[in-house]
Amino acid sequence: MTQIRINDVAYGGVQYARISPDQCQKIHNASLEILARTGARLYDQEAIDLLKKAGASVSEGNRVRIPAGLVEKAFSTVPKRVTLYDQNGEAAMFLEEGRCYYGTGSDCLHIVDHRTGERRDPVLQDVVEGMRVCDALQNIDFVMSMFLPTDVHEMVSDRYQMEAMLHNTTKPIVYVTNEFSGCVDAVEMAEVVAGGAEELKLRPFAACYINVTTGLQHNEEALQKLLFLAEKGLPALYIPVSIAGISGPITPAGSVALVNAGVLVGLVLSQLKREGAPFITSAMSGGSLDMKTMVSPYSEPDQRGVPHALAHHYNLPMFGLGGCSDSKLVDQQAAAEAALTMMAETLGGANLIHDLGYLESGLCGSLAQLVTCNEIAGWIEYNLAPVDVTDEALALDLIDREGPDGQFLDSDHTMTNFRKRWYPEVFDRGNYDQWQAEGGLSLGERAAARVEKILAEHQPQPLPEDVAKKIKAIVERAEKSFK
Amino acid sequence: MSGELLNKITLSIVEGRPDEAVDLTRQALADGLEPLTIIDEGLTAGMNIVGDKFQTGEYYLPHLIIAASGMQQAMELLEPELKARQQAAESAGVVVIGSVAGDIHEIGKSLVGTMMSASGFQVYDLGVDVSTEAFVAKVKETGADILGLSALLTTTMTVQRQVVRELEEAGIRDQVKVMIGGAPISQEWAETIAADGYAEDAVGAVELAKQMVA
Ligand code: B12
Numbered sequence: 063m064t065q066i067r068i069n070d071v072a073y074g075g076v077q078y079a080r081i082s083p084d085q086c087q088k089i090h091n092a093s094l095e096i097l098a099r100t101g102a103r104l105y106d107q108e109a110i111d112l113l114k115k116a117g118a119s120v121s122e123g124n125r126v127r128i129p130a131g132l133v134e135k136a137f138s139t140v141p142k143r144v145t146l147y148d149q150n151g152e153a154a155m156f157l158e159e160g161r162c163y164y165g166t167g168s169d170c171l172h173i174v175d176h177r178t179g180e181r182r183d184p185v186l187q188d189v190v191e192g193m194r195v196c197d198a199l200q201n202i203d204f205v206m207s208m209f210l211p212t213d214v215h216e217m218v219s220d221r222y223q224m225e226a227m228l229h230n231t232t233k234p235i236v237y238v239t240n241e242f243s244g245c246v247d248a249v250e251m252a253e254v255v256a257g258g259a260e261e262l263k264l265r266p267f268a269a270c271y272i273n274v275t276t277g278l279q280h281n282e283e284a285l286q287k288l289l290f291l292a293e294k295g296l297p298a299l300y301i302p303v304s305i306a307g308i309s310g311p312i313t314p315a316g317s318v319a320l321v322n323a324g325v326l327v328g329l330v331l332s333q334l335k336r337e338g339a340p341f342i343t344s345a346m347s348g349g350s351l352d353m354k355t356m357v358s359p360y361s362e363p364d365q366r367g368v369p370h371a372l373a374h375h376y377n378l379p380m381f382g383l384g385g386c387s388d389s390k391l392v393d394q395q396a397a398a399e400a401a402l403t404m405m406a407e408t409l410g411g412a413n414l415i416h417d418l419g420y421l422e423s424g425l426c427g428s429l430a431q432l433v434t435c436n437e438i439a440g441w442i443e444y445n446l447a448p449v450d451v452t453d454e455a456l457a458l459d460l461i462d463r464e465g466p467d468g469q470f471l472d473s474d475h476t477m478t479n480f481r482k483r484w485y486p487e488v489f490d491r492g493n494y495d496q497w498q499a500e501g502g503l504s505l506g507e508r509a510a511a512r513v514e515k516i517l518a519e520h521q522p523q524p525l526p527e528d529v530a531k532k533i534k535a536i537v538e539r540a541e542k543s544f545k
Numbered sequence: 546m547s548g549e550l551l552n553k554i555t556l557s558i559v560e561g562r563p564d565e566a567v568d569l570t571r572q573a574l575a576d577g578l579e580p581l582t583i584i585d586e587g588l589t590a591g592m593n594i595v596g597d598k599f600q601t602g603e604y605y606l607p608h609l610i611i612a613a614s615g616m617q618q619a620m621e622l623l624e625p626e627l628k629a630r631q632q633a634a635e636s637a638g639v640v641v642i643g644s645v646a647g648d649i650h651e652i653g654k655s656l657v658g659t660m661m662s663a664s665g666f667q668v669y670d671l672g673v674d675v676s677t678e679a680f681v682a683k684v685k686e687t688g689a690d691i692l693g694l695s696a697l698l699t700t701t702m703t704v705q706r707q708v709v710r711e712l713e714e715a716g717i718r719d720q721v722k723v724m725i726g727g728a729p730i731s732q733e734w735a736e737t738i739a740a741d742g743y744a745e746d747a748v749g750a751v752e753l754a755k756q757m758v759a
Contacts, residue, residue: 219700
């Protein structure tokens with residue numbers, strides 16, 4: 063966790079505003095104009111009916127034009143902060159202005175095996191190991207499944223992922239499911255762990271990640287999930303993706319305005335379904351298509367920070383994307399892109415920064431890379447930490463006592479305070495001989511060794527037996543329904 | 546004289562000026578140039594240069610798209626003239642493409658479709674979340690040479706297999722080549738489901754398509 067409030071007293075922040083408040087307002091106005099003039103296509107009847115009843119106009123059966131008033135009303139009822147708990151019911155993440163949390167991504171189709179360096183298909187055991195590593199890493203605040211297991215039935219891979227997450231870490235979860243039914247099952251599993259639907263609503267430890275076709279096309283599955291979660295009073299992340307230059311304007315402002323219009327559709331619907339439903343906005347209205355390779359990159363600099371400024375403008379909790387790389391391996395590019403994107407997302411103030419450990423533009427993941435990201439998160443936390451400028455910290459008396467020729471190594475002040483400075487775990491600071499004596503390893507090799515050490519030593523808190531049984535039953539029920 | 550005009554047509558394609566390509570094509574017809582000459586020595590020559598420049602990294606995707614659009618617009622002018630002479634521009638082949646049922650990932654599929662039309666294929670893009678029946682029906686209707694199936698999810702890649710089976714059921718499997726693609730797709734999967742080929746990206750897809758109709 064990085065607290066980006068630099069000075070608790072003056073309440074100033076280190077947050078960087080990529081665009082000004084006036085520019086935010088202009089983009090907001092543009093989104094409102096898009097919704098009122100162009101409208102969005104919705105592929106779910108209940109969603110269309112809700113909007114129609116509230117005063118939106120519907121043409122062509124499913125093209126909905128939403129008046130600005132509906133959006134403003136939604137802003138008056140949506141909670142401006144969301145607390146996510148851990149699986150033991152302890153408050154773990156306050157998604158609000160000035161707090162940035164880090165977590166993994168989901169569903170990688172490949173893994174770079176930290177033991178062999180080989181790129182291969184992931185299996186369920188990789189998800190299990192990933193979650194155990196996350197559980198142990200201090201700066202990983204929440205988890206997503208990381209890998210898509212290929213050794214279970216593809217239609218219920220999401221149930222197995224959820225089970226593995228519940229079993230191997232107590233940290234808050236962001237879950238992604240294949241279909242609407244997967245979302246219903248994930249909620250049921252979370253309710254079992256929380257001890258009931260009311261308990262989960264009171265102390266939610268899981269939020270659903272929902273992708274939407276584009277800013278102006280909302281697929282049935284996404285709308286069903288959104289409305290179901292709103293009804294339940296559970297947090298949803300609503301994430302339309304219009305790729306700049308392809309399904310939206312190539313210019314950052316136009317691209318963000320279009321995607322933001324889509325986010326506002328989700329916001330209005332969640333509040334129409336149930337006033338006060340927790341809603342987390344998307345700050346990943348991200349990228350363009352790389353016009354040379356035709357890959358959709360994850361580590362672009364151009365647009366980062368723009369949707370973040372907008373989410374601040376709204377004072378809504380936001381979901382960001384960092385710690386990821388377009389590199390194919392755990393190399394220099396991967397480290398550089400992970401560090402840059404995590405820093406930019408943190409300065410932008412994203413509350414949930416996901417995709418730590420991603421490689422290959424979202425297609426591959428690595429536990430060694432995740433360890434590096436954990437290290438980067440620590441660095442950022444300390445770099446943006448509030449600076450203590452009390453008299454005790456200024457230590458004028460000590461300076462005077464020691465005089466111009468003094469040394470501070472043996473003072474109590476050093477003894478009591480030196481531990482407050484950041485120490486790396488896998489970044490190397492030794493001199494050449496020390497480094498060589500320890501094997502002359504690269505960052506990637508040291509990170510891989512750290513993964514092995516965690517897997518050998520760390521035991522996550524197990525689920526109570528009866529709970530584990532009920533979870534398994536839900537997985538099996540789903541599996542049967544697809545046979 | 547006519548050589549100069551054809552060069553200008555080529556240049557208008559290479560430099561991405563569709564309106565000019567249309568105007569010059571009209572002028573060439575008025576000058577009495579044969580439509581097939583305009584196509585081969587003017588427009589297609591330009592498209593080939595654009596393709597090369599894209600391969601070498603000098604050109605980006607938008608260059609390719611605007612060139613294709615110039616070519617297409619000029620062709621609209623030339624089609625009636627070709628018909629009148631009972632000629633036909635050489636079509637590389639007919640392609641039906643779409644993202645399979647349950648899959649709404651659109652971008653890769655559309656790019657493949659666009660690149661194929663830019664390379665002279667006649668493309669029917671059925672969109673996303675396309676039912677298996679719709680694929681089969683369109684292949685029948687158009688007599689397509691190639692069916693392109695896109696799937697970006699492990700949960701929808703199995704639908705590609707279903708489509709191949711349905712083509713068999715319908716008795717038209719041997720009339721059409723099936724090519725598949727998308728993030729989770731591999732050559733191995735193509736072999737498993739008895740598709741005719743796989744390509745990793747849009748450039749590869751065009752090459753594969755050309756081999757398939759050769
Ligand atoms: C953009 C995106 C989306 C967008 C799509 C927007 C749109 N309108 O198209 C949105 C946000 C809607 C989305 C939704 C989802 N997504 Co998505 N998405 C992506 C992402 C980031 C990029 C895809 C893309 O457009 N790439 C750019 C294009 C140009 O590349 P491409 O599609 O691969 O196409 C190229 C080649 O594959 C090939 N090709 C493609 N089709 C064809 C066809 C033929 C015939 C041939 C020969 C070649 C070929 O050529 C293309 C051009 O070079 C990928 C990650 C990734 N890096 O691929 C995840 C990814 C594919 N999505 C993923 C997931 C999980 C989802 C969701 C299930 C999440 C959810 N629960 O909400 C939903 C699924 C919805 C559904 N039912 O389809 C996972 C897939 C995991 C899995 N189960 O297999 C991925 C891998 C990300 C991840 N690691 O989690 N997604």
